[in-house]
Amino acid sequence: MSATRTVAVRTRLTELRGTGLLRTLGLLALLIITAGFWIFFSAFATGFTSDFNLFFLLRSAAIAVTIGFAQMVVLSIGDMNLSVGAIGGATGMFAGWLMQVLGVPPALAVLLALALGTSLGFGNAALVVWTHLNSFIVTLATASLITGGMLILTRARPFSNLPDSFLGIAQIELGGVPVAPLVLIMLGVALVLGLVYRSTSLGREMLAIGANRQAARMSGLAVGRIVLVAHGLSGLLAALAGAMSVAANNTASPGIGSDWVLASFVAPAIGGTLLSGGLVSVSGTVLGGLLVATISSGLLLMNVSNFWLSVFLGAVLLLAVGLDRITRTVGGAAS
Amino acid sequence: MSTIAPARVVLEAAGIRKQFPGVVALDDVSLRLRSGEIQALVGENGAGKSTLIKILTGVYQPDAGSVTIDGAPVRFGSARDALKAGISVVHQEHNLIPQFTVAENILLERIPTRLPQLVDYAAIYREARPWMKTVGLDMPATRSVSALSAAQMQLVEIAKALSLQARILLLDEPTAAITPHETGYLFRVLRELRAQGVAVVFVSHKLEEVFELADRVTVLRDGRNTALDHEIKGLTQDQMVTYMIGRSDVLAQLPARPARGEPVLEVRDLATEAGARGITFSLHRGEILGLYGLVGAGRTELAKAIIGELKVTGGDVLVRGRSARIRDLRDALARHRIGYVSENRKEEGLILLHSVLTNMSITIWRRLRLFGQWIRRSSETAAVMPLVKQLDVRAHSLAQQVGTLSGGNQQKVSLGKWLAADVEILIIDEPTIGIDIKTKNALHELIWNLAANGKAIMVISSDMPEIVRLADRILIMRNHRLVGDISNSHDYEEVSAAIMSRLS
Numbered sequence: 001m002s003a004t005r006t007v008a009v010r011t012r013l014t015e016l017r018g019t020g021l022l023r024t025l026g027l028l029a030l031l032i033i034t035a036g037f038w039i040f041f042s043a044f045a046t047g048f049t050s051d052f053n054l055f056f057l058l059r060s061a062a063i064a065v066t067i068g069f070a071q072m073v074v075l076s077i078g079d080m081n082l083s084v085g086a087i088g089g090a091t092g093m094f095a096g097w098l099m100q101v102l103g104v105p106p107a108l109a110v111l112l113a114l115a116l117g118t119s120l121g122f123g124n125a126a127l128v129v130w131t132h133l134n135s136f137i138v139t140l141a142t143a144s145l146i147t148g149g150m151l152i153l154t155r156a157r158p159f160s161n162l163p164d165s166f167l168g169i170a171q172i173e174l175g176g177v178p179v180a181p182l183v184l185i186m187l188g189v190a191l192v193l194g195l196v197y198r199s200t201s202l203g204r205e206m207l208a209i210g211a212n213r214q215a216a217r218m219s220g221l222a223v224g225r226i227v228l229v230a231h232g233l234s235g236l237l238a239a240l241a242g243a244m245s246v247a248a249n250n251t252a253s254p255g256i257g258s259d260w261v262l263a264s265f266v267a268p269a270i271g272g273t274l275l276s277g278g279l280v281s282v283s284g285t286v287l288g289g290l291l292v293a294t295i296s297s298g299l300l301l302m303n304v305s306n307f308w309l310s311v312f313l314g315a316v317l318l319l320a321v322g323l324d325r326i327t328r329t330v331g332g333a334a335s
Numbered sequence: 336m337s338t339i340a341p342a343r344v345v346l347e348a349a350g351i352r353k354q355f356p357g358v359v360a361l362d363d364v365s366l367r368l369r370s371g372e373i374q375a376l377v378g379e380n381g382a383g384k385s386t387l388i389k390i391l392t393g394v395y396q397p398d399a400g401s402v403t404i405d406g407a408p409v410r411f412g413s414a415r416d417a418l419k420a421g422i423s424v425v426h427q428e429h430n431l432i433p434q435f436t437v438a439e440n441i442l443l444e445r446i447p448t449r450l451p452q453l454v455d456y457a458a459i460y461r462e463a464r465p466w467m468k469t470v471g472l473d474m475p476a477t478r479s480v481s482a483l484s485a486a487q488m489q490l491v492e493i494a495k496a497l498s499l500q501a502r503i504l505l506l507d508e509p510t511a512a513i514t515p516h517e518t519g520y521l522f523r524v525l526r527e528l529r530a531q532g533v534a535v536v537f538v539s540h541k542l543e544e545v546f547e548l549a550d551r552v553t554v555l556r557d558g559r560n561t562a563l564d565h566e567i568k569g570l571t572q573d574q575m576v577t578y579m580i581g582r583s584d585v586l587a588q589l590p591a592r593p594a595r596g597e598p599v600l601e602v603r604d605l606a607t608e609a610g611a612r613g614i615t616f617s618l619h620r621g622e623i624l625g626l627y628g629l630v631g632a633g634r635t636e637l638a639k640a641i642i643g644e645l646k647v648t649g650g651d652v653l654v655r656g657r658s659a660r661i662r663d664l665r666d667a668l669a670r671h672r673i674g675y676v677s678e679n680r681k682e683e684g685l686i687l688l689h690s691v692l693t694n695m696s697i698t699i700w701r702r703l704r705l706f707g708q709w710i711r712r713s714s715e716t717a718a719v720m721p722l723v724k725q726l727d728v729r730a731h732s733l734a735q736q737v738g739t740l741s742g743g744n745q746q747k748v749s750l751g752k753w754l755a756a757d758v759e760i761l762i763i764d765e766p767t768i769g770i771d772i773k774t775k776n777a778l779h780e781l782i783w784n785l786a787a788n789g790k791a792i793m794v795i796s797s798d799m800p801e802i803v804r805l806a807d808r809i810l811i812m813r814n815h816r817l818v819g820d821i822s823n824s825h826d827y828e829e830v831s832a833a834i835m836s837r838l839s
Contacts, residue, residue, distance in 0.1 A: 220667075279688065
């Protein structure tokens, strides 16, 4: 009967996913789609393949992916962080102020900005753990607090006299070809995160509490501590994305981060990270960020209004939420 | 409604088959129900009663077989379809909204409104009152449901079902969580409804109630009918038990074990926030201690208080002779080597989305890691593989998602993570709920062998044959108090009688 067959097919699918094959197929599909857009834009968007454009495209992809990572780590524990943009903007401004006003060396300024981002993330976690409130509402509030505080302290004035040694991290030339060190930074982060989720106790613990917090707790995991680390990591990555944006724009401007929240969900969601927690894909997030940057760049070159990008991102996110639900249902279907 | 309709078959299920991955839950099962009749549906845990109820109410679709109402075949796509056909179910867990009033809950599906969307409160209270009267709910219709007792909530659910024109009422263990006095009242209401021509299916574990209330009985064992639409009159309790357990399936006596060792867990005059008072007992090395009680007696709450997951308000818990202030399960595991297998494996026991490997190694990640964080897949596999073999977990690989395993295999994984952690004290809450007889036997033997190897085990169960088979001593719990501590002779008739006498 058809009901039996449906059950059988569903079981089969989950078995495949269990062995990782389905997820590999998903990544492959994403790769093919991204490649398809590259071919399409190479043919129809004038200047898409120029060194100049590719440089900018990869650089913005690197930032988009890092923002996606900042969201992915909290998604992995089943939480979310609506303050990624606020943290990225505030820490970017903080780094700019340190360098321009106090003359702090760039390496130290970036380090301090990352520390600030991490502590803001810890703050989110502390509120989530202590108040038992949903991370959605907590980070919605802290996002407004952080951005407001930053605007008050800086009077919304950008810092645009940044030292060349700092701006250099956004662009170096190798044999006359511009390369973006930001891409290397992003890939380094991806490598580390990949190892964290694959082979460390912390990564396993984050996924476990993301998939079923109560079961993880009843297996002896220290849920509070793990939530703290995940949100701290999210703040750290948001601050890193902030510093990368400042370097790419040559300016620490108060507008950085204002449009990150949606994009932060889209990159991991396209890549197969479950928005409800418990399953992440680091390489998927990289491809997801790359796809968004590709489409954004291509549409720009084809003079298609940026509004279409907004429509695209919204649609993709809805689709990902739908898939998310199916995965969850199938995962828990056998009773 | 005043005329007594002649006994007419209103609902008939025939040849129902339902399969889940790895287990056939129902095989060629039938049920016949007449108007103005109370039909008991009995069987042990895992016999398939809940699955059958879910098929009759449209939650599951059968793989084979037919359901007919008033002789016409029906096919329910959802619970809503069944409701429309006049079938209502009252579950053990209440489906009420606690913050709403009694009247609002009764009329929840169709709140009367005045022009565009304003709720007509006068109409709500006016319409709800007759239904409240039918089930004998004597209280203001404006009372909040959160202020009601379990028995009263049940009556609200019945009133709600009746207000939806239910002609067929399915009650899933309605007496599990209510007092004998309230049970008597519920039965009066049900008899009243029977007189009005409502057809009632009554699911219960308590045979005395079945004999007291039901006209006919259908018995399931391991997903099959052992009695179909059998008249209660002339049936003895012994015959009923035979239908339920089946002589051929009576599990063999387990072999002798070494004598118990020193006490490892001592509970003294424990009081908990959940309501337990004066709980005193001890658990020894190499012992299986049974904790029997009905659903709602407070067994799980007691276990959770011992492992620090619920608040202790008085008394003392000693582990290996030392007073232990256990903060939470993490502390219980790390400091005291105590494990707890939850009765609720889908929500508390397992991470269904993750693999067999992850679910079994979760308790030992801390022990496995190198350089503070690193977990080598090979050492993880090496720790888990022997247990998978020992427990005979049927999975095609360690990477298989636990959610796709059968209930029995899930339970093995849920138990296995504590074996991986090599705990010394293991509290197992309902070890074989919803599990087929073969796996049940395997789990019993496993628990038996763990005790033989020196583990101290506490088994919480509401399955009397299970507790009589496994336990060395049986604690009996009722209304958050221990009301008995009996040494188990493993003679079912004798011990079950002793237990029952302490429950009434």
